[in-house]
Amino acid sequence: MPQVKIIAKNFMDMVASLTAIKLDKLYNNVFICEAILRSLPPLAKKYVLQLLYTDVPVPATMLEEWVLADGVSKHRAAIDRMIQLRIFMETTDRKKGTSYSLNPTFQKNLQKHIISGGVLPREPMNSNNAIKLPSLQELETYALQQWECFLLQLINSGQGEKLTGISSSMMKIFQRGLLSQRDRDGPRLTESGFQFLLMDTNAQLWYIIREYISNAEERDVDPAELISFLLELSFHVTGEAYNLNTLTEVQRNTLKDLADLGLVKLQQGRKDSWFIPTKLATNLSVSLADSSIRKEGYVMMETNFRMYAYSTSKLQCEILRLFARIEYQLPNLIACAITKESLYNAFDNGITSDQIITFLQQNSHPRCADRVPSIPENVTDQIRLWESDLKRIEMTQAHFYDEFPSKDVFEAACDFAREWRGLLWEDSKRMRLVVKSEVHNKMREFLHTQSK
Amino acid sequence: MASVASKLYSDDVSLLVLLLDTNPFFWSTTSIKFSQFLSHVLAFLNAVLGLNQLNQVVVIATGYSSCDYIYDSSLTPNGNFESSGSGMPALFGSLLEKLEDFAAKDEELSKEEEHEDRIASSLLSGSLSMALCYIQRVFRSGHLHPQPRILCLQGSPDGPEQYVAVMNSIFSAQRLMVPIDSCYIGTQNSAFLQQASYITGGVHHTPKQLDGLFQYLTTIFATDLHSRGFVQLPKPVGVDFRASCFCHKKTIDMGYICSVCLSIFCEHHKKCSTCGSVFGQSKLDDVSSVSNKKRKAPDT
Known part of the structure; x- marks a missing residue:
């Protein structure tokens, strides 16, 4: 089973990997505290709220009393996460055992936020100003267009019609891991590249943003600063214009890149320039599972393996081409078929059947999405069958043993291997056996003791 | 229900409909001032809004003789972060304004009403139905919606005359699988709220100290439906x-029940006032001949 290489978790993992000093500095910003709170697992959120006005450390045993027996694993996960993010300070006392308290800066900021709300460092433009702002609808179309354009450029590596302003060096960074550069036949999508295309927009966005941040140091930008700016951005109001003058130099440069991704729209006024956050930006702090920008589906799958996709987008056509045969294209409709060949092609490229099926389910046309199941069962079954056809052989690293001195030694060796669950094959007549590599060292020691 | 479940967000996104008791007759008797109470709320x-970007809060004021929506967070997206300068988020500016208007209107209405010897109860039935209507609208609109729950912050005593209406709301909440949490801050016990939470699977709690109300609210009532499976919450004691x-709107321990439509009466009638079925001739005092009419305590 090919491993899914791209795990687009929200970038709180990245925040968690920052050094302690930087983390503590981040918590000075109210909005980051808020965004971190939102990213926590539900139980952890509850603990934070519950301890918000508690000043003394709370013993771990008391925390455990709050959960039912079923929730212990979730409880552990929540606590670990909070310690990782330095929201919980752990103190161990020999008498009282472990106890936890909230990070004081985090606590103070959150208290302030809950009572009086936060104040953004910049005010939106007055509505009576002369510049005409785009409507929310226009803004969303703009954002998605921009994003699609970026994706096309990403996979076509420079063949897109309308080029975004992203520098080619930056593009190379994004393509790292998604495309493999081969000498002759040009760049090709890698396994993770294909998987990337099948993810939903928010997950893709996170992946790109993560690459962007991890690359920040090469551009002399402090990653912590970048993270804090991105999180702050997610608290701006969609569709309102904010003055560019309120930003620092670094932030302004960042914003230009973000505009190319469709996160913000830049607008030139008479005197000042403005930026307008789009939905893509304000969704940054939402946990991945709940992307509210989930688009309407467009794919209809039929029981005869034919697929109709109501779409005008070139990108979506490219995505379908990953695992289906495009038969013809009408102005608003792509007709294709899922065949054994097209699927084998996809499996060759490292796409799994589960990914294809979830993609189809997530993008199924509203009419089909109402049906249960939304994708005909015979199709999903067949996709899985075709995949398992390719996996009839399982490879295991192993060692081969023969020339045992006696039957007894051979049998003892077999039993030993069986005990360690490493026996793959034995031939007692000719005294030969095959053992998994993991057990090889133990086996060798065992045989040494036997031969003495 | 599969299609309903698929329309939910996967995690802990919740829609909280808060029914706020604004009954002046109650608030004039409490140890805690309404303003203090409001600051906790x-x-x-x-x-709650801070816990998740998609969380939604609706506040309905329950007055003495009317009720109304006073706040809906979905109408002001992201608005709770803008400060109007005075340190008070804009969200609450509009909420307080509406609350003030509401209180004035409610007072006028209650003056118009003939002042009988009515218990100073709030119009709980009205606000419950408004909450359910709102939730129904959320269910029907769009393909993704948050998980709704209702929280009653009630202090006034029950109004027995609202019994039927309240019970009907409770049963429709049960059908919609919307839990009704209740936090009773009055001095008596509220049978309505106890039953509402019991039937719909919500949490009922009576805080002992009102000055720590915020802690009670966050500890118990901020728990989203997803986490309720893992957390210890107060269980009903009784x-x-x-x-x-149905005839005099009195709370009774024992009474007569129409065998056809299950209407409840405190004394014997010849005919059911609800469905019109004619009862047999057995008399109230004549215990021996209670045959075609059932006499029982309603809690069995």
Whole structure:
């Protein structure tokens, strides 16, 4: 089973990997505290709220009393996460055992936020100003267009019609891991590249943003600063214009890149320039599972393996081409078929059947999405069958043993291997056996003791 | 219900409909001032909104003789972060304004009403139905919606005359699988709220100290439906199942029930006032001949 290489978790993992000093500095910003709170697992959120006005450390045993027996694993996960993010300070006392308290800066900021709300460092433009702002609808179309354009450029590596302003060096960074550069036949999508295309927009966005941040140091930008700016951005109001003058130099440069991704729209006024956050930006702090920008589906799958996709987008056509045969294209409709060949092609490229099926389910046309199941069962079954056809052989690293001195030694060796669950094959007549590599060292020691 | 489940967000996104008791007759008798109470509640609302970007809060004021929506967070997207300068988030500016208007209107209405010897109860039935209507609208609109729950912050005593309406709301909430949480801050016990939480699977709690209300609210009532499976929450000690009779709207322990439509009466009638079925001739005092009419305590 090919491993899914791209795990687009929200970038709180990245925040968690920052050094302690930087983390503590981040918590000075109210909005980051808020965004971190939102990213926590539900139980952890509850603990934070519950301890918000508690000043003394709370013993771990008391925390455990709050959960039912079923929730212990979730409880552990929540606590670990909070310690990782330095929201919980752990103190161990020999008498009282472990106890936890909230990070004081985090606590103070959150208290302030809950009572009086936060104040953004910049005010939106007055509505009576002369510049005409785009409507929310226009803004969303703009954002998605921009994003699609970026994706096309990403996979076509420079063949897109309308080029975004992203520098080619930056593009190379994004393509790292998604495309493999081969000498002759040009760049090709890698396994993770294909998987990337099948993810939903928010997950893709996170992946790109993560690459962007991890690359920040090469551009002399402090990653912590970048993270804090991105999180702050997610608290701006969609569709309102904010003055560019309120930003620092670094932030302004960042914003230009973000505009190319469709996160913000830049607008030139008479005197000042403005930026307008789009939905893509304000969704940054939402946990991945709940992307509210989930688009309407467009794919209809039929029981005869034919697929109709109501779409005008070139990108979506490219995505379908990953695992289906495009038969013809009408102005608003792509007709294709899922065949054994097209699927084998996809499996060759490292796409799994589960990914294809979830993609189809997530993008199924509203009419089909109402049906249960939304994708005909015979199709999903067949996709899985075709995949398992390719996996009839399982490879295991192993060692081969023969020339045992006696039957007894051979049998003892077999039993030993069986005990360690490493026996793959034995031939007692000719005294030969095959053992998994993991057990090889133990086996060798065992045989040494036997031969003495 | 598969299609309903698929329309939910996967995680802990919740829609909280808060029914706020604004009954002046109650608030004139309490140890805690309404303004103090409100500051706890507002902090709580802010906390709920802070937990998840998609969380939604609706506040319905329950007055003495009317009720109305006073706040809906979906109408002001992201608005809770803008400050109007005075340190008070804009969210609460509009909420307080509406609340003031509401209180004035409610007072006028209650003056118009003939002042009988009515118990100073709030119009709980009205606000419950408004909450359910709102939730129904959320269910029907769009393909993704948050998980709704209702929280009653009630202090006034029950109004037995609302019995039927309240019970009907409770049963429709049960059908919609919307839990009704209740936080009773009055001095008596509220049978309505106990039953509502019991039937719909919500949490009922009576805080002992009102000055720590925020802690109670966040500890118990901020728990989203997803986490309720793993967390210890207060369990009902006992539920007051007493009903009100349909004829005089009195709360009764024992009474007569129409065998056809299950209407409850405190005394014997010749004919059911609800469905019109004619009862047999057995008399109230004549215990021996209670044959075609059932006499029972409603809590069995």
